[in-house]
Amino acid sequence: MVPCYNEEDVIAELIRRCRGSASDVAGDNYEIVLVDDGSADGTWQAISAETERGSNIVGIRLSRNFGHQVALTAGLATATGELVLVIDADLQDPPELLSPMIEVLKRDGADVVYGQRKTRAGEGWFKTKSASIFYRLLKRASSFPIPVDAGDFRLMTSRVAQLVAEMPERDRFIRGMVASVGFKQVAFMYDRDQRFSGASKYPLSKMVRFAIDALLSYSSTLLRLLSASAALLLVTIIAVSVYSIYSSLYLEMVPGWTSLMISHLVVSFFQLASLSIIGEYIGRIYFSTKNRPLFIVDQIKRSS
Incomplete structure (x- = not known):
């Protein structure tokens, strides 16, 4: 399940890699859900073309830009698989990790396997250090454990995906919401890649807003x-x-x-x-x- 915002240059490569990874573990029994979060470029046209050209693709176009976390929610609400892999469109989180993540989920009897970053290629010192400090502060402030050094890249069972999608809060922080449902959740260590193309859609102002949302939503x-x-x-x-x-x-x-x-x-x-x-x-x-x-x-x- 992939939220997309102004990612027209990535769509074809994203689907190629996701399709290869999913077919290796599920044959033809999978779907790739792409949510266009009100993109201003040709993202929706690229998604539409892929749905006509290939199989196992679901494209969802939102009426406007609702934000990354809401787009994630729309995808979770639409996904129908027994397992759901949440991944960003920029390919910093390798789709090829699906198979080993499934192995960890089955081996440990977990409902969630979250990607925990060992390294963050292509990201500056300030972003890396500020993110590290933020997650540790949030972990100390929250009433339940929220994993550190982990983004939205995670594999979850359908029951967790549905529980998160049905949560009513408007100011959404998906990684905190997933942590709040409980069940067994285990880390999967990996090295994060550089962006495949384009620039980050999270400038400093959005990062600050995101941090404030997280702190206000999950801590008093x-x-x-x-x-x-x-x-x-x-x-x-x-x-x-x-x-x-x-x-x-x-x-x-x-x-x-x-x-x-x-x-x-x-x-x-x-x-x-x-x-x-x-x-x-x-x-x-x-x-x-x-x-x-x-x-x-x-x-x-x-x-x-």
Whole structure:
């Protein structure tokens, strides 16, 4: 199952490699589900051409760009196989790993085999290091274990795929949602390749938004930090107040504006930061109550 966004140059090679990997383990009993997430290039035309040219291909076109995680959900909701391999279109995660991942799943009696990256070819120091820090922070903050150094590349049974697809939350973080269902989940170590073609569809702004979604969806740590910060601020205010009273009574110091302004700025910053975090949570609740469709399918094409 492959979410695609502006990947017209990759589609043919992607299908060739996925077809070779799937046919090795399942003969002709497989399907390749490609979800076009409102691409602005010729991605849908490339998918449509492949459905007409070959077999075992399902193309899903969403009505607009709903985002990578929602496109994943649309694919999971459509997939009908007993096992579902989630893979990105850029071919950084090799489709050829399907067979050894199935072996691990059967050997360990697992419901999920998630790809855990040993190396990340073609990715800079900043992206690699920031991703490593983020996943470790998320693991500590979450109430259940979320694998570190793992993306969406994973093999799962149909029951896990359906459970995740049916989860109602709008701000979706698939790797966290898969982890939350439980069952036995095991790691599969692998080396991540460079992109086959094109540039990453996840610029820094999207990465930051993605990290915020993950933290707010799977942890109340930020709210707890607000409480801890408020307690620390209260202690500081008491200490400053005691010192100010003592100074005015015994030290005969001329009161200055510096400490007053610093205190005012600190309190103001804390208030604004608190309102921002609370606003994020309230905004998510507000949009959830609208109960709009998570995604809208424009067209589905299947190989004849």
